[in-house]
Amino acid sequence: MSGIIQLKQVNKTYHGAVDLQVLFDINLSFEAGTCNAITGVSGSGKTTLLNIISTLDCPSHGDVLINGKLVNEMTKNQLARLRNETIGFVFQFHHLLPEFTALENVLMPYLIKRWRPSLDVVRRADELFEMLEITGIKHSLSTRMSGGQQQRTAIARALINTPKIILADEPTGNLDSETTAKICQVFRAINQRYGTTFIIVTHNYLVAEHTDRIIDIKDGRIISDKKKNYG
Amino acid sequence: MLALKIAIRFLTHGRMQTILILFGIAIAISIQIFVGLLIGSLQRTIVDRTLGSSPHITISSANDVPTIRRWQQIVYEVEHNNQVRAFSPSATGNAFIEKGNKNLPVLVRGFPFSNADQIYNISDAIYDGKEYRTCREVLIGRELRDELELDVGDKLVLSVPRSGTTTLTVSGFYDLGVASINKNWLFTCLDTGQEIFDYGNRVTSIELTVKDLFQADTVSRQLGKKLNNDNIMIENWKDQNEELLSGLEGQRISSAIIQIVIIASVVIAIASVLAISVLQKSPEIGILKAMGINDFNASLIFIYEGFLLGLVGSIAGLVLGIGLLYAFIAFTTSPGEIPIIDIYFDYGFVVRSWLVALIVATLAGVIPARKSLKLNPIDVIREG
Numbered sequence A: 001m002s003g004i005i006q007l008k009q010v011n012k013t014y015h016g017a018v019d020l021q022v023l024f025d026i027n028l029s030f031e032a033g034t035c036n037a038i039t040g041v042s043g044s045g046k047t048t049l050l051n052i053i054s055t056l057d058c059p060s061h062g063d064v065l066i067n068g069k070l071v072n073e074m075t076k077n078q079l080a081r082l083r084n085e086t087i088g089f090v091f092q093f094h095h096l097l098p099e100f101t102a103l104e105n106v107l108m109p110y111l112i113k114r115w116r117p118s119l120d121v122v123r124r125a126d127e128l129f130e131m132l133e134i135t136g137i138k139h140s141l142s143t144r145m146s147g148g149q150q151q152r153t154a155i156a157r158a159l160i161n162t163p164k165i166i167l168a169d170e171p172t173g174n175l176d177s178e179t180t181a182k183i184c185q186v187f188r189a190i191n192q193r194y195g196t197t198f199i200i201v202t203h204n205y206l207v208a209e210h211t212d213r214i215i216d217i218k219d220g221r222i223i224s225d226k227k228k229n230y231g
Numbered sequence B: 001m002l003a004l005k006i007a008i009r010f011l012t013h014g015r016m017q018t019i020l021i022l023f024g025i026a027i028a029i030s031i032q033i034f035v036g037l038l039i040g041s042l043q044r045t046i047v048d049r050t051l052g053s054s055p056h057i058t059i060s061s062a063n064d065v066p067t068i069r070r071w072q073q074i075v076y077e078v079e080h081n082n083q084v085r086a087f088s089p090s091a092t093g094n095a096f097i098e099k100g101n102k103n104l105p106v107l108v109r110g111f112p113f114s115n116a117d118q119i120y121n122i123s124d125a126i127y128d129g130k131e132y133r134t135c136r137e138v139l140i141g142r143e144l145r146d147e148l149e150l151d152v153g154d155k156l157v158l159s160v161p162r163s164g165t166t167t168l169t170v171s172g173f174y175d176l177g178v179a180s181i182n183k184n185w186l187f188t189c190l191d192t193g194q195e196i197f198d199y200g201n202r203v204t205s206i207e208l209t210v211k212d213l214f215q216a217d218t219v220s221r222q223l224g225k226k227l228n229n230d231n232i233m234i235e236n237w238k239d240q241n242e243e244l245l246s247g248l249e250g251q252r253i254s255s256a257i258i259q260i261v262i263i264a265s266v267v268i269a270i271a272s273v274l275a276i277s278v279l280q281k282s283p284e285i286g287i288l289k290a291m292g293i294n295d296f297n298a299s300l301i302f303i304y305e306g307f308l309l310g311l312v313g314s315i316a317g318l319v320l321g322i323g324l325l326y327a328f329i330a331f332t333t334s335p336g337e338i339p340i341i342d343i344y345f346d347y348g349f350v351v352r353s354w355l356v357a358l359i360v361a362t363l364a365g366v367i368p369a370r371k372s373l374k375l376n377p378i379d380v381i382r383e384g
Helices: A046-053 A076-086 A102-113 A119-131 A147-159 A177-194 A205-209 B002-013 B015-051 B071-079 B113-120 B142-148 B179-184 B190-196 B213-227 B242-280 B282-290 B295-332 B347-364 B366-373 B377-383
Strands: A005-014 A020-030 A035-039 A061-066 A087-090 A165-169 A197-202 A213-218 A221-227 B057-061 B084-099 B102-110 B126-129 B137-141 B155-160 B164-174 B185-188 B205-210 B232-236
Touching: A005 A046, A020 A046, A020 A221, A035 A046, A035 A177, A035 A205, A046 A165, A046 A197, A076 A087, A076 A102, A076 B295, A087 A147, A102 A119, A102 A147, A102 B002, A119 A147, A119 A177, A147 A165, A147 A177, A165 A177, A177 A197, A177 A205, A197 A205, B002 B015, B002 B282, B002 B295, B015 B242, B015 B295, B015 B347, B057 B213, B071 B084, B071 B205, B071 B213, B084 B113, B084 B142, B084 B190, B102 B142, B102 B155, B102 B179, B102 B190, B113 B185, B113 B205, B137 B142, B137 B179, B142 B164, B142 B179, B164 B185, B179 B185, B185 B190, B205 B213, B213 B232, B242 B282, B242 B295, B242 B347, B242 B366, B282 B295, B282 B377, B295 B347, B295 B366, B347 B366
Parallel strands: A035 A197, A035 A213, A087 A165, A165 A197, B102 B185, B137 B164
Antiparallel strands: A005 A020, A005 A061, A213 A221, B057 B205, B057 B232, B084 B102, B084 B155, B084 B205, B126 B164, B137 B185, B155 B164
């Protein structure tokens, strides 16, 4: 098994009054530069799986390797650095910082590692705004943007550090079908242009259709794993 | 730097909330500054006006003979003590002034004028005539002048027990603001005092003022140790005014308690507002953590918020507090009247209060900062 992300025998149990196991012996590997979808109904465990891949959550059992490194053994600060430099996040709710403009939001992951933006990174931000067709709202606060503009800004933010991996959790969950189609095209364009690995959690079949591989999860288990391009 | 930038943006974005907390801090600090400066000034005013222009330490004879021998040695030690501001040897004695059938008792105080002036501020108190420049000239107080109906240049006959009578010329009149002194004290030169009372070259006391009048007891002890002379006694104003001191101490303690309560309220106010801010900003903090900000920098945002609130609030409080003090003095003083309190601007107290407010406000940010450490980005993302 090889790939930019590897999951080996990953289990997740939430402990409470009643223990609830949501993932069962997940083994997965994601190749660099591929576009992947994880689908399943609500409560199937797809978001928990994405959270574990993103290092925001940890498995109860099993190993997660990113770039060949075992994340289970990393400290909180090492994980924070890994997320900042290697992973870009796009959430269902854009989670832009309302106190900052679109440009400042986009630059935020860069500013976490360097205190002042370089000319190169500002130029990259401009390119992303152009590519995502949101140059006009560059200096607007997120509260003054439409849902589609907010999500595109969130995508630009996820891309600013040129991460190897983009993790998207229901990125079009709150968008209309037209905007959803546009976002899917943007993901594909980025994937092809920068070779970024995409893992998109969605229950929208139309979104999954745009990817190379669809992993279907039910009750915490992988029930199908179809690679479109490779048959 | 990012943490500072985010802190500033959080504060400016929630403008109304920030203004309210700044207002609260400014009011609290202004009251602290106002109360502190007012009570400090009040204490100084009470001491100054109670002690008036009088010596802080008096060195006099400890035995039956009222005069001090070899007093020049004492003057030498006094002169070389860097805590001493002014000193004057004095030849003092009782005398009578005859008026009709009555004999008015007076205290003749012989001083070198320039020395005594530094202690009693006589120059400013002279309202008619001039200081004594030659021997056998004398300065008379306002009440005694009124009683004797004297003018500058008049002759005054003094009757001194065991020495007979002597005649002095009135050089001027003073008003030290204390009726008993104005009525009883006659100022003349040291030589005249020594001559009238037949003291020879001796003096009856050496009076001195110190730079910090609250250190009078310490200086007194220092001199006692240095002089090591059983024939003299050294008295200071603090030992002679214990009740006044205890009243001042009571004021100082109540002022300190008020200030501690105010500082505690500032801590509670800032900490509670920032604690609410952590809850309000948990989505932002969560997402920043997801994007890779580490726990230290995330918690630093709230420390900076506390620091910034403390900085701006305390500066506004300082300005407001000082303004309040001057407004208080202005409102309680009628035009042409002496203010009820003389303002003593204690820079040390103001700087200390400002620094304490700043440190305390910054530390108040630690509580929400610790709370932010526990914030899990997963919870934020899950809740949307």
